[in-house]
Amino acid sequence: GAGVSQTPSNKVTEKGKYVELRCDPISGHTALYWYRQSLGQGPEFLIYFQGTGAADDSGLPNDRFFAVRPEGSVSTLKIQRTERGDSAVYLCASKPTGSGANVLTFGAGSRLTVL
Amino acid sequence: AQSVTQPDIHITVSEGASLELRCNYSYGATPYLFWYVQSPGQGLQLLLKYFSGDTLVQGIKGFEAEFKRSQSSFNLRKPSVHWSDAAEYFCAVGAGNSGNTPLVFGKGTRLSVIA
Numbered sequence: 001g002a003g004v005s006q007t008p009s010n011k012v013t014e015k016g017k018y019v020e021l022r023c024d025p026i027s028g029h030t031a032l033y034w035y036r037q038s039l040g041q042g043p044e045f046l047i048y049f050q051g052t053g054a055a056d057d058s059g060l061p062n063d064r065f066f067a068v069r070p071e072g073s074v075s076t077l078k079i080q081r082t083e084r085g086d087s088a089v090y091l092c093a094s095k096p097t098g099s100g101a102n103v104l105t106f107g108a109g110s111r112l113t114v115l
Numbered sequence: 116a117q118s119v120t121q122p123d124i125h126i127t128v129s130e131g132a133s134l135e136l137r138c139n140y141s142y143g144a145t146p147y148l149f150w151y152v153q154s155p156g157q158g159l160q161l162l163l164k165y166f167s168g169d170t171l172v173q174g175i176k177g178f179e180a181e182f183k184r185s186q187s188s189f190n191l192r193k194p195s196v197h198w199s200d201a202a203e204y205f206c207a208v209g210a211g212n213s214g215n216t217p218l219v220f221g222k223g224t225r226l227s228v229i230a
Binding site (some may be wrong): 033043046093 | 147
């Protein structure tokens with residue numbers, strides 16, 4: 001596609017529910033990143049994929065958070081047993097193949113609200 | 116590990132006035148440095164980047180930034196601010212020896228523009 005697409009743009013859920021957030025990167029971008037942006041903060045790294053595999057998941061806050069990218073394109077961020085503290089904007093970004101530096105293109109984000 | 120400090124949480128400038136947003140980074144080697152802008156409800160848009168070479172880099176929308184290694188700084192400047200520049204600005208640093216290392220972002224500076 002022309003840009004990084006994220007769905008849903010807004011998600012309201014209740015505490016304890018399961019949530020999936022989807023990211024469709026720019027076609028051909030092999031590297032895909034998830035960030036979380038809490039109110040008044042900068043984006044914080046969660047996980048990144050190189051192809052289908054998670055190359056670095058050191059930013060995932062706990063084992064309630066999980067992400068997959070089974071075919072090396074679309075990625076899904078999964079949050080189990082959501083808590084109010086999970087409320088944030090979840091940003092996805094992708095990077096051109098072969099780029100020597102991390103010039104990321106970001107999507108508009110998925111705003112998650114946990115009641 | 117890299118880190119970024121943006122000392123100013125909120126800045127207000129008059130339309131037509133000059134602007135400088137401060138950014139200090141911490142990284143033991145040559146960094147990749149970026150400025151992104153985020154308008155309300157939008158994703159992050161890349162303004163400019165520094166990889167190597169000329170320490171004064173030009174970006175979009177009339178912005179520029181200067182890399183000063185001795186001060187570990189990468190301040191963003193614009194000679195004449197327009198009302199449409201009101202937004203949140205984020206400085207980010209990446210590891211210069213690895214194209215895929217996730218970017219680390221500062222907490223951002225919110226720019227307000229008054230008439």
